[in-house]
Amino acid sequence: MSQPQSFTPENVPITKRNPQLDLAEALKGDWMNNHQFATAWFNAMSITFPLGEQFFINSVRHYRDRITDPKLKQEMKDFYSQEAVHLREHQRYNELLCAQRGYDLEELEKPLRKRMAWVKKNIPPRDQLAGTVAVEHMTAVLAERALGTADLFKGAHPAMAKLWKWHAVEEMEHKAVAFDVYRAIGGTEKMRRAAMRRSTFFLTWDILHGVRHILRRDGVLWNLKVWASGFVFLFGKQGVLRGTWQPYKDFFAEDFHPWAHDTQELIENWEMQQQS
Ligand SMILES: [Fe+2]
Ligand SMILES: [Fe+2]
Structure with a gap:
């Protein structure tokens, strides 16, 4: 009997x-409550997903033969399936968005695409997996925010709210898969923390690159009002990053595990809403 590796x-x-x-109608406009910056922010996040999620799948799959626990083996497969559907839906999202609003998808993806190619060539697989573990944690923290008590998508176009919440739920369900694989293959704490510092910088960079492109094409890049509203959207009382600092920081603790913070209730609540 092999040791359990899934937690x-x-x-x-x-x-x-x-x-x-069906997102076509929603993506024509500022679907997030008519808020230009908030819409640009989520759209810029979506731009990073197809490339990012393919990278996550690859970095976990690289270790498929090293995992012996059947539970974790199955979870890895479920993780690929979930991320593959996210990738497909966000690819469609991004193409529709750019076609309808005149953004340049190639230019939007360029820095991330270039960096991914560099990483694949120059960074060892274990470090690549550490990067996935770090970004999966950030995604889980944002997912918790999206499904938490203050409804982030209140007033958003219903189809978009549905998409983001569905994605959030699945991120929460699989939040420990890459982590458990990393631990099972003997990934170090030091590398994991370093990956988080690096990934935080680059993810922020990528999103801001997207926001800049989008706001420029929308003709409001130098509009101070838009940036001020963006500041409130991010850091204000109901801001999207409100309450995320502590759970983000937990990642740096020695005995960290994604499920030490139990978020099952949020998944169950979402499931219940689907039935009603
Ligand atoms: Fe995903
Ligand atoms: Fe994920």
């Missing part, structure tokens, strides 16, 4: 869902 709770299934949402 996702038994009663958290990593469920394959396959939503195909």
